[in-house]
Amino acid sequence: MTFTPGTFLWLLANDLKLNWRRFGDLIGRQSVARLLLIGLCGGTVLHLAAWPVAVWLSPRVYQADSAPASLVVLAICIFTWMVAQSLFASTRTLFDRADLDLLLGSPLPAARIFAAKAAGIAASAFGSVALLTLPVANAGALVDRVEWLGIYPALVGMALIATATGLAVSIGLFFLVGPRRARVYTQLTGAIIGGGFMLGAQVVAMLPVRFQAVLSDWLTSTTFSNAADVRSLFGLPVAALRGDVLSMCIVVVLGLMVFAAAVLCLGERFARANLAAAGAPADAREPGKQQKRTRPRFNSSLGQNLRRKEWRLLVRDPSLFTQLGLQIVYTLPVAVLLLRSETLPTALALAPTIVVIAAQIASSIAWITVSGEDAPELLASAPVAPATVDRGKLSAVALPVAVILALPLACLASVSLFAALITAVVAACAGASTALVNFWHPMPGSRRGMLRRHSQSKLIALVEHGFAILWAITIVFAMMGTWMTLSPIAVVVGVLFLCHTGHRRSSAGQTPSPAPKQPAGAMQATLHQP
Amino acid sequence: MSVASSVVSNPEIAASARHWPALSLTGVRKTFGEAVAVDHIDLTVQPGELYALLGTNGAGKTTTLRMIAGLLKPDGGQIRIFGIDALRDPIAAKRITAWLPDEPMLYDKLTPLEYLEFVAGLWGVEPVKAQRSADELIEVLELGPHRHTRCEGFSRGMKQKVALAGALIHDPRLIMLDEPLTGIDAGIARQVKELLTARVRAGAAIILTTHILEVAERLADRIGIVDRGRLAAEGTLDELRSTAGHDRSTLEDLFLSLTRRDALAS
Numbered sequence: 115m116t117f118t119p120g121t122f123l124w125l126l127a128n129d130l131k132l133n134w135r136r137f138g139d140l141i142g143r144q145s146v147a148r149l150l151l152i153g154l155c156g157g158t159v160l161h162l163a164a165w166p167v168a169v170w171l172s173p174r175v176y177q178a179d180s181a182p183a184s185l186v187v188l189a190i191c192i193f194t195w196m197v198a199q200s201l202f203a204s205t206r207t208l209f210d211r212a213d214l215d216l217l218l219g220s221p222l223p224a225a226r227i228f229a230a231k232a233a234g235i236a237a238s239a240f241g242s243v244a245l246l247t248l249p250v251a252n253a254g255a256l257v258d259r260v261e262w263l264g265i266y267p268a269l270v271g272m273a274l275i276a277t278a279t280g281l282a283v284s285i286g287l288f289f290l291v292g293p294r295r296a297r298v299y300t301q302l303t304g305a306i307i308g309g310g311f312m313l314g315a316q317v318v319a320m321l322p323v324r325f326q327a328v329l330s331d332w333l334t335s336t337t338f339s340n341a342a343d344v345r346s347l348f349g350l351p352v353a354a355l356r357g358d359v360l361s362m363c364i365v366v367v368l369g370l371m372v373f374a375a376a377v378l379c380l381g382e383r384f385a386r387a388n389l390a391a392a393g394a395p396a397d398a399r400e401p402g403k404q405q406k407r408t409r410p411r412f413n414s415s416l417g418q419n420l421r422r423k424e425w426r427l428l429v430r431d432p433s434l435f436t437q438l439g440l441q442i443v444y445t446l447p448v449a450v451l452l453l454r455s456e457t458l459p460t461a462l463a464l465a466p467t468i469v470v471i472a473a474q475i476a477s478s479i480a481w482i483t484v485s486g487e488d489a490p491e492l493l494a495s496a497p498v499a500p501a502t503v504d505r506g507k508l509s510a511v512a513l514p515v516a517v518i519l520a521l522p523l524a525c526l527a528s529v530s531l532f533a534a535l536i537t538a539v540v541a542a543c544a545g546a547s548t549a550l551v552n553f554w555h556p557m558p559g560s561r562r563g564m565l566r567r568h569s570q571s572k573l574i575a576l577v578e579h580g581f582a583i584l585w586a587i588t589i590v591f592a593m594m595g596t597w598m599t600l601s602p603i604a605v606v607v608g609v610l611f612l613c614h615t616g617h618r619r620s621s622a623g624q625t626p627s628p629a630p631k632q633p634a635g636a637m638q639a640t641l642h643q644p
Numbered sequence: 645m646s647v648a649s650s651v652v653s654n655p656e657i658a659a660s661a662r663h664w665p666a667l668s669l670t671g672v673r674k675t676f677g678e679a680v681a682v683d684h685i686d687l688t689v690q691p692g693e694l695y696a697l698l699g700t701n702g703a704g705k706t707t708t709l710r711m712i713a714g715l716l717k718p719d720g721g722q723i724r725i726f727g728i729d730a731l732r733d734p735i736a737a738k739r740i741t742a743w744l745p746d747e748p749m750l751y752d753k754l755t756p757l758e759y760l761e762f763v764a765g766l767w768g769v770e771p772v773k774a775q776r777s778a779d780e781l782i783e784v785l786e787l788g789p790h791r792h793t794r795c796e797g798f799s800r801g802m803k804q805k806v807a808l809a810g811a812l813i814h815d816p817r818l819i820m821l822d823e824p825l826t827g828i829d830a831g832i833a834r835q836v837k838e839l840l841t842a843r844v845r846a847g848a849a850i851i852l853t854t855h856i857l858e859v860a861e862r863l864a865d866r867i868g869i870v871d872r873g874r875l876a877a878e879g880t881l882d883e884l885r886s887t888a889g890h891d892r893s894t895l896e897d898l899f900l901s902l903t904r905r906d907a908l909a910s
């Protein structure tokens with residue numbers, strides 16, 4: 115399908131094409147036929163998995179005595195997730211810029227460009243939820259009733275409202291705190307909204323039953339004045355999700371109106387914000403501001419020198435902290451879920467979470483120090499063996515991980531000192547293993563793209579996540595005192611051996627070929643083997 | 645292995661520097677798959693000489709420099725830097741060389757002084773000497789007012805100056821520069837040229853690539869013209885003129901005539 119060049123639909127189609135290609139990069143470059151096959155297989159698997167979910171949910175959603183509070187919580191979860199996705203997407207649009215300079219330099223009206231970008235953001239917000247929810251809707255429509263398909267328009271309406279909210283927040287922050295701080299603040303807001311609500315919902319579930327009942331009553335009375343009245347403002351999305359036709363129509367129309375209002379009101383501001391964002395670095399510091407003067411230390415050892423440089427770069431990049439914080443926030447709900455379990459002791463609930471966080475944070479920081487290295491040719495042309503540089507960098511990874519884990523380990527120690535000790539040991543092993551994988555198989559990319567780095571190598575992503583899970587199993591077995599503790603360790607050691615055998619980094623005395631810097635996800639790791 | 649010795653304080657290197665050319669390439673070859681990037685290049689650069697490597701885009705200039713800098717391993721041939729076999733002992737060779745690529749190798753979040761501190765640490769420069777060199781380079785390159793400002797807001801020319809200061813802090817005997825004057829203004833270009841000329845006068849050897857033929861014409865003692873991986877011609881400007889048979893030609897005329905003639909011949 116072709117659209118008239120310069121129209122809204124033409125711009126939107128271009129944006130969606132680029133988004134689709136970015137998504138396609140995640141599964142590697144494939145032919146159309148293979149893509150269709152992968153889509154068909156993936157869709158089938160998702161629908162088969164969704165089938166029992168739909169069967170289980172059906173009586174809980176549609177029976178007259180089903181608890182509406184759960185649906186309200188679900189709707190809020192979906193909506194906040196979409197708002198968070200919109201915030202991240204609008205940050206990328208404003209700050210990573212990509213084609214914005216080209217588009218805004220053209221004779222097209224800024225409002226039309228903004229509308230197309232906003233529609234693209236809404237599509238990605240919809241897509242972030244649709245992949246998992248729409249198979250459930252389809253399965254529910256097949257096994258139960260057609261009302262399940264109400265999820266489609268409900269999600270469209272919610273995505274439009276979430277996008278308008280996300281854009282308003284990001285552009286509002288832009289003018290409120292300035293272009294240099296806005297990026298970090300918007301990412302933080304997204305992290306808090308995205309992870310915070312899920313975490314909050316789990317924390318609420320840990321409250322005493324009496325408080326939960328009060329909260330549930332309040333939610334129900336706020337959203338539904340009575341069981342039949344589903345048309346209160348907050349009850350609309352829930353009723354739409356349940357397939358109420360009028361509510362569906364209202365949600366979609368309301369979504370379109372809010373979205374249109376946002377486009378009309380924010381279009382001009384977006385153009386101004388975009389001009390102001392040009393060249394704004396990804397931190398909150400004012401340009402030209404003098405760094406706090408420290409006495410130069412020309413007398414430190416090579417290791418100290420490397421560690422100091424890595425720590426300075428880490429500390430001075432708040433956007434990295436946001437991304438590391440996001441990883442932790444998204445891991446915490448698991449801990450809260452485990453803590454809720456009445457059968458698990460507190461220590462056994464906390465320890466695996468600490469280990470998983472250690473593995474993930476160490477992997478991320480190792481990626482930053484190795485693959486996110488800003489001057490690889492400087493290090494490669496220095497008279498230092500690559501192995502020496504690696505050792506210095508590996509030691510630089512350890513301190514930030516230790517600092518991040520200190521508090522949860524102290525909490526664990528207050529419950530059980532022994533548990534804290536073995537958790538610290540296993541966490542150190544977990545961190546070291548994922549860091550080593552990153553050292554042996556670097557994936558060069560821009561530091562800003564840390565969270566998107568796994569698009570470069572699905573295998574490395576699988577190994578990292580696998581290590582995190584295996585070390586979590588290890589700590590559980592270790593605390594249970596079973597000999598099976600050794601089995602996940604054996605698997606990790608075996609995989610590490612394979613990683614080391616096949617690693618592409620040069621050994622001591624040889625030189626790695628630095629790759630040019632591109633955003634993570636935009637290139638394959640390329641290191642030559644001298 | 646300790647890196648705490650610079651060329652000046654290392655008597656072994658200083659002794660070898662008296663007897664060997666600064667750089668000697670013999671039959672150096674590099675291919676990327678089917679494509680031949682560098683095809684049996686032989687060249688020699690003497691201490692105290694500035695050698696300009698010219699060529700069209702993709703001719704193999706940068707690949708040649710990257711092999712000398714130890715960033716790429718040649719498929720064949722020999723590279724000697726002040727007598728050191730750079731392929732057998734890359735660490736010793738790197739200790740007396742500096743590599744400045746066309747894109748400055750900087751850390752945006754570090755200040756120029758912190759960057760110099762880091763680079764001096766990498767090359768193991770003696771602390772007192774490193775401090776003195778850093779102060780001198782900051783003064784010569786007029787970086788003083790910005791020494792405590794992070795590099796992230798710097799212009800390209802400023803970044804190039806910081807990177808150049810980093811490349812020179814360990815007093816290298818062989819300096820390799822890839823397009824050092826591209827994208828910088830006339831004032832900064834003059835500072836860079838003066839600094840490089842001073843280094844050559846002090847006995848260092850410089851090999852640089854450039855597309856600005858005037859730079860090669862004015863600065864270089866000898867010029868090599870690379871075409872499709874091969875050294876098509878080499879010598880002083882006068883020698884190149886006589887090779888091309890044009891006594892009063894400009895370097896631009898010679899360059900175009902040599903590269904086009906080769907293209908036609910092939």
